[in-house]
Amino acid sequence: MRRSAELTGRTAVVTGAATGIGAAIVERLAAQGMELVLVARDGARLEVTAERLRAEHGAQVSTLALDLADHGAPARLAEWLAEAGTEVDVLVNNAGVSLLGPVAGSDPARVRGLVDLNAGAVAELTAFLLPGMVARRRGAIVNVASTGAYAPAAYLAAYAASKAFVLSFTRALWAETRATGVRVVAVSPGPTETAMNTSRMPGKRDPGAVADTVMSALRGRGPAVVDGRLNALQTFVFGRLLPASAAAVIAERTLRKAALGNVSSVLP
Ligand SMILES: NC(=O)c1ccc[n+]([C@@H]2O[C@H](COP(=O)([O-])OP(=O)(O)OC[C@H]3O[C@@H](n4cnc5c(N)ncnc54)[C@H](OP(=O)(O)O)[C@@H]3O)[C@@H](O)[C@H]2O)c1
Numbered sequence: 001m002r003r004s005a006e007l008t009g010r011t012a013v014v015t016g017a018a019t020g021i022g023a024a025i026v027e028r029l030a031a032q033g034m035e036l037v038l039v040a041r042d043g044a045r046l047e048v049t050a051e052r053l054r055a056e057h058g059a060q061v062s063t064l065a066l067d068l069a070d071h072g073a074p075a076r077l078a079e080w081l082a083e084a085g086t087e088v089d090v091l092v093n094n095a096g097v098s099l100l101g102p103v104a105g106s107d108p109a110r111v112r113g114l115v116d117l118n119a120g121a122v123a124e125l126t127a128f129l130l131p132g133m134v135a136r137r138r139g140a141i142v143n144v145a146s147t148g149a150y151a152p153a154a155y156l157a158a159y160a161a162s163k164a165f166v167l168s169f170t171r172a173l174w175a176e177t178r179a180t181g182v183r184v185v186a187v188s189p190g191p192t193e194t195a196m197n198t199s200r201m202p203g204k205r206d207p208g209a210v211a212d213t214v215m216s217a218l219r220g221r222g223p224a225v226v227d228g229r230l231n232a233l234q235t236f237v238f239g240r241l242l243p244a245s246a247a248a249v250i251a252e253r254t255l256r257k258a259a260l261g262n263v264s265s266v267l268p
Contacts, residue, residue: 008033013088016095018045020194024211030059038063068095069117078128091129093122094144098159101259111158118162137181143170147190147231150239154252155259174223185217186224190231
């Protein structure tokens with residue numbers, strides 16, 4: 001891909017950057033000549049990714065091991081960036097977890113932790129880093145949502161709801177920031193081949209394809225992009241054509257076996 005003058009030499013913060021979709025995104029950003037700050041819980045794994053980016057792209061990469069579901073973690077990240085004098089031009093809120101199963105059988109602490117990470121940290125980190133972008137009149141925030149954001153998903157209730165939050169938050173923020181020079185966009189992958197989704201469903205997308213969609217979303221104009229044509233069609237049918245109750249019932253039937261069978265796989 002041709003390097004974009006708007007990205008080269010600038011700094012991106014990417015959460016959940018060590019594996020899966022996040023690792024593919026930082027690879028694309030490093031190829032654009034960006035300096036990178038990688039965030040996730042497992043510091044050693046982050047360093048492996050960072051080392052690869054340094055070796056393959058000569059990128060300047062820092063890592064910060066943080067549990068973003070912890071209250072106060074986004075503030076610690078913002079402080080760490082401020083102390084290092086780092087101006088953030090691109091924030092990719094990608095870190096996320098899923099939880100498959102009926103709410104009645106779920107650990108309440110895990111449900112809360114999922115919402116704190118998938119929704120809370122996204123909103124808080126955005127609120128910390130957006131003012132600097134607006135003041136500089138440049139920058140971008142990409143929030144990784146999910147096709148699950150577009151309709152209720154039984155057995156993935158908290159996950160889909162957290163992603164619906166991300167989608168709605170991002171669309172509103174897009175409208176708020178349209179005249180500020182800051183690009184805000186939600187990117188929604190469907191089933192993608194990562195550690196989060198080990199299910200044997202057909203048609204799973206490659207994390208690299210999602211990263212390509214993120215890169216084109218950065219150049220685009222609208223508030224929300226779905227990765228992959230079939231996924232886009234699915235979100236149109238479930239999010240726009242069907243009443244929410246019908247969408248919820250169909251999702252319940254589709255996911256029942258995976259959720260109630262003895263499976264550890266987690267679907268998007
Ligand atoms: N795979 C799919 O089918 C699919 C579909 C739709 C949307 N998505 C979304 O895509 C994003 C990336 O997921 P993925 O599929 O690439 O899964 P993944 O490989 O499991 O990556 C998740 C990343 O988030 C980090 N993370 C998890 N909990 C964290 C926490 N509490 N604090 C900080 N970092 C944390 C993980 O690193 P550590 O474990 O080291 O913290 C990891 O780097 C997620 O937002 C997910 O919801 C995925």
